[in-house]
Amino acid sequence: MPSRPALLLVALVALAPACGHRGDPLPPRRRTPPAPHDFRLAQRGDALEARATAPLASVDGVAYETLTIEFLYSDGLKDLEKAGLRRAVPAVPGSRVVGVLPLPAPGTTLRVSARGIAGGEKGPRTLTLSIVAQAPLEAPSELRAALAADGVALSWHGVRPQVIAPPPPVSGPPVFPGGPIPPGPRPTAPPPSGTAPPVVPPAPVTAPVTAPVTAPVTAPVTAPVTAPVTAPAPPPLAAARVGSEPVAGSAAAPAGPRRNGFLVYRRIGSAAFGEPLVGEPLESRSLLDSEAPQGATACYVVRAVASTEPLVESAASNEVCVDVRDIAAPAAPSGVAVLPRDGGLEVLWGPTADADLAGYRVYRSAPGAPRERIAEVGTNRSAWLDETARRGVTYAYAVTAFDQAGNEGTAAEPVEASLP
Numbered sequence: 001m002p003s004r005p006a007l008l009l010v011a012l013v014a015l016a017p018a019c020g021h022r023g024d025p026l027p028p029r030r031r032t033p034p035a036p037h038d039f040r041l042a043q044r045g046d047a048l049e050a051r052a053t054a055p056l057a058s059v060d061g062v063a064y065e066t067l068t069i070e071f072l073y074s075d076g077l078k079d080l081e082k083a084g085l086r087r088a089v090p091a092v093p094g095s096r097v098v099g100v101l102p103l104p105a106p107g108t109t110l111r112v113s114a115r116g117i118a119g120g121e122k123g124p125r126t127l128t129l130s131i132v133a134q135a136p137l138e139a140p141s142e143l144r145a146a147l148a149a150d151g152v153a154l155s156w157h158g159v160r161p162q163v164i165a166p167p168p169p170v171s172g173p174p175v176f177p178g179g180p181i182p183p184g185p186r187p188t189a190p191p192p193s194g195t196a197p198p199v200v201p202p203a204p205v206t207a208p209v210t211a212p213v214t215a216p217v218t219a220p221v222t223a224p225v226t227a228p229v230t231a232p233a234p235p236p237l238a239a240a241r242v243g244s245e246p247v248a249g250s251a252a253a254p255a256g257p258r259r260n261g262f263l264v265y266r267r268i269g270s271a272a273f274g275e276p277l278v279g280e281p282l283e284s285r286s287l288l289d290s291e292a293p294q295g296a297t298a299c300y301v302v303r304a305v306a307s308t309e310p311l312v313e314s315a316a317s318n319e320v321c322v323d324v325r326d327i328a329a330p331a332a333p334s335g336v337a338v339l340p341r342d343g344g345l346e347v348l349w350g351p352t353a354d355a356d357l358a359g360y361r362v363y364r365s366a367p368g369a370p371r372e373r374i375a376e377v378g379t380n381r382s383a384w385l386d387e388t389a390r391r392g393v394t395y396a397y398a399v400t401a402f403d404q405a406g407n408e409g410t411a412a413e414p415v416e417a418s419l420p
Contacts, residue, residue, distance in 0.1 A: 004161065022366040033116030036069055036097070043317030044137070044303070048101040048131065051247065052114045054091035059123075064093040067118040071099040072125070075108050076260045083261040088117070124382035129310075137161050140262060140285075140302045145320040149328040151290035154264060156302050156317060158285060161399045168251035190411055221232050253361035258283065259308045265316075266292070267299050281305040292324045329409040330354040330401035333382075337415035338397050344387040345395065351382050352401040352409075362386075363398045371398070394418040 031205045036052035043049075050071045057063045069091045104110055111130050116123040136355035140158030147153075164188040261281025265273040266289065277289060294296045301316035335350035347362055362375040362384050375384045389395060395418065 001101050012128050029058070029062050031058045031060075031119050032121045033064070033067055033118045033157045034059050035124045035126045036114050036396060037126075038096075039114050039126040039129065040311075040374050042311035042313070043103065043310075046103050046136045046314055048103055048110060048133070050087075050094060050099040050101060051113050052091055052126065052383055053096050055116055055123075056094045058118065064118055065092060067091055067116055067282075069097040069099070070122075071101065071112060071114050072116055073101055073110055073112040075104055075110055077111075080111065080113055080125075084111075085387055091116075095241065098354055103136075104133045106133050108326070111194075111198060115420055116156060127409045131310045133311075134306065134312050136162060136297055136304055137304045139314040140145075140304055140317040143300065143302050143317045143320050145300055145322045147322060147325065147327050148288065151288050152292050152300075152322055152324060153286070153288050154300055154302075154320075155286045158263070158304055158317070159263065159301070160262070160283070161260055161304050161306040161314075168289070193379060204235045214365060232375060257308070260306050261304075263303050263305050264289075264302050268293065268296050273301065274344055281308065294324055294326060297321055298324050326403065326405040328403075329407040330357055330403050332409050332412045333360060333399045334412065335395070336399050336415050338395075338415050341385060343412055344385050345389045345397075345419060346383060346385045347399065347415075348383045351379075354401065354403060355392065356403045358402050358404045361400050361402060361408065363400070365396045365414070371396075373380070389419055391419040 004342050021247045031356070034055050034186040036051045038051070040051045042051070043047065050073070051067055052071075054069055055064070055154050069089050070085045071089070072084040073087070074080055078084060085098045087101060089097050089099050099114075101110070101112070109130055109132050111128050113125045115125040118403050130303050138159050138229060140156045141156065143150055143156040145154050183260075258280045262285065263276040263277065263281055264287050266277055267273045277287065277291075289298070289300075299319055299321040303316055304314040306312045331347035331354065333352055335348075337348045339346050339348065349360070352360075359376060359378045359381050360381065361373055362377070364374045364386065365371040374388070376388065377384055386395075386397075394416055396414040396416050398414045400408050400411045402408040402418060
């Protein structure tokens with residue numbers, strides 16, 4: 001029979017926790033979406049657009065396959081949750097989502113917020129943004145696009161709209177019903193009923209200090225007036241331009257970024273239009289797009305803009321598309337010379353530094369005959385021997401360069417030579 005100490009040891013081992021204990025199970029990760037980011041409002045033509053970027057994952061890092069962005073909106077100061085209208089837009093995680101909202105009457109303030117919904121769980125809302133509806137602007141027209149040597153040249157017609165001024169900032173002391181509070185001690189609230197008013201000791205009364213008069217007061221000495229003295233006249237109001245016509249009596253626009261003009265948008269192939277090509281609205285009605293990718297189809301629209309913050313712009317102009325390709329020809333080779341050799345007339349030239357240079361072409365014309373191409377050589381050549389030249393005939397030689405897109409440049413002045 002085991003001893004008593006041995007039995008006690010066995011009991012303690014049995015009561016000890018197992019070595020594979022994992023602890024309490026962790027709670028499941030939440031699928032609640034965070035608030036959408038990059039939330040913006042814009043008026044385009046006769047519609048309002050609310051834009052936001054959908055989150056990629058939940059607040060606990062659970063990746064989404066699909067989710068919904070819900071835009072809540074109302075006019076005035078209505079409670080968005082209780083009285084606001086809703087527009088739900090299916091979203092791809094991480095993509096930009098656009099909700100098109102109806103345009104209220106001009107002058108109406110619309111308040112909008114956005115949130116994500118995934119698996120029935122609603123996330124927190126974004127900050128509430130406001131925009132004042134404007135009468136639709138006149139859209140630009142007759143947009144044209146043409147290939148240029150250094151990009152795509154765009155031009156259009158349209159009226160540059162008047163700028164929508166932002167609300168004036170609140171500055172200066174607060175104004176009360178009785179007017180601004182005068183300088184001095186501020187009034188205090190009356191004491192509660194049933195209590196005696198506080199005793200305020202009277203301010204000490206002091207006599208004004210006056211300096212002794214040491215000299216009699218005399219009238220000022222005035223010089224003879226030769227011309228009337230007038231205060232400088234205020235500068236005249238500058239003329240603010242709307243399109244190309246000045247508006248008389250308008251104050252000059254404040255310095256800073258332009259808020260009105262035209263914005264140009266571009267898309268490549270079947271993609272959607274991206275951000276404007278310029279950082280601030282254009283005053284002119286033309287633009288050179290030097291960033292359009294070669295070999296792609298670029299499509300453009302233009303919108304008139306009256307405000308950039310928030311964005312208020314017209315409907316889009318007509319859309320134009322152009323196949324972007326290289327049409328810039330290489331420069332003409334320099335230093336063309338022709339020297340007689342034993343085997344004929346040798347044509348020499350200076351190489352061209354164009355990056356996409358493909359080669360050179362040599363042209364020759366004889367008296368009374370049209371110019372003909374007699375040679376085409378690669379970029380590693382800067383000379384060619386005309387072995388068909390006949391003695392006693394004066395020939396005129398010209399050299400051109402061509403690039404990999406097939407563009408051929410012009411030739412310099414032809415050089416004449418003959419075999420003796």
